[in-house]
Amino acid sequence: MNKLYCPLSFFFIFVFLSCSIHTKKNRKTGITDTIISPITKKEVVEPNIEIVKSQELPFTQSEIIADTSFVNIKDYSSDFVYDMKYATDDNFLKIQVYECAECYLRLKTVNALLKANERFMSKGYRIKLFDCYRPLDVQTKMWSIVSNPNYVANPKKGSIHNRGGAVDLTLVDNNGKELDMGTPFDFFGIESSHEFENLSEEVKNNRKLLRNGMIRFGFRIFDSEWWHYNLKNAKKDNLSNFKWECD
Numbered sequence: 001m002n003k004l005y006c007p008l009s010f011f012f013i014f015v016f017l018s019c020s021i022h023t024k025k026n027r028k029t030g031i032t033d034t035i036i037s038p039i040t041k042k043e044v045v046e047p048n049i050e051i052v053k054s055q056e057l058p059f060t061q062s063e064i065i066a067d068t069s070f071v072n073i074k075d076y077s078s079d080f081v082y083d084m085k086y087a088t089d090d091n092f093l094k095i096q097v098y099e100c101a102e103c104y105l106r107l108k109t110v111n112a113l114l115k116a117n118e119r120f121m122s123k124g125y126r127i128k129l130f131d132c133y134r135p136l137d138v139q140t141k142m143w144s145i146v147s148n149p150n151y152v153a154n155p156k157k158g159s160i161h162n163r164g165g166a167v168d169l170t171l172v173d174n175n176g177k178e179l180d181m182g183t184p185f186d187f188f189g190i191e192s193s194h195e196f197e198n199l200s201e202e203v204k205n206n207r208k209l210l211r212n213g214m215i216r217f218g219f220r221i222f223d224s225e226w227w228h229y230n231l232k233n234a235k236k237d238n239l240s241n242f243k244w245e246c247d
């Protein structure tokens with residue numbers, strides 16, 4: 001190898017190795033995910049984060065704040081139903097990890113949910129929310145209780161919930177009754193997967209109704225959980241750790 005090719009070879013080998021350690025293929029889903037490096041303090045604290053507190057923002061002014069700002073969905077609509085499981089001990093952790101029940105999300109996530117809910121309502125249904133933005137400290141607490149990546153995202157990588165782009169939800173009918181989705185929320189078995197076929201026609205139709213209504217407005221499914229939806233490209237937003245105020 002002559003003097004020119006040798007250093008060039010090392011350069012290309014370095015580039016190849018750099019690329020190969022930043023992506024991985026999820027064996028279960030076949031989806032290639034970006035591996036997020038372990039979080040440093042600098043990444044956790046989102047720079048210039050804009051948090052719009054309740055009552056500060058008239059609905060009509062929503063267009064003047066950045067769509068990555070965190071807002072409380074209650075300030076934008078009274079048409080959602082809430083059952084914020086982690087503000088109670090009625091969850092798989094069996095402890096309350098939120099001081100109070102609020103649903104904060106990035107404005108762009110809220111806007112997409114508003115459109116989805118509007119369409120569901122035109123069909124006689126509405127969205128019931130189980131979980132929204134989750135501060136990174138809460139993710140860490142959940143991980144310390146259940147350190148199983150099948151159930152809880154490792155806080156070293158963070159989840160889309162920590163980025164304000166994920167929601168856990170289901171649909172209720174005009175009487176407020178939840179549609180049968182085959183399993184309860186946070187049921188961690190194969191039956192919760194979108195790929196699970198051994199379900200009644202009614203359950204399949206209910207899941208399809210939810211899935212199609214969410215995908216139509218920019219959400220993406222999470223293969224193993226019928227209730228979890230990520231706003232497209234939300235993975236690019238920063239992790240966050242702000243805490244909402246409770247009365």
Ligand SMILES: [Zn+2]
Pocket residue numbers: 131161166167168227228229
């Ligand atoms: Zn979720």
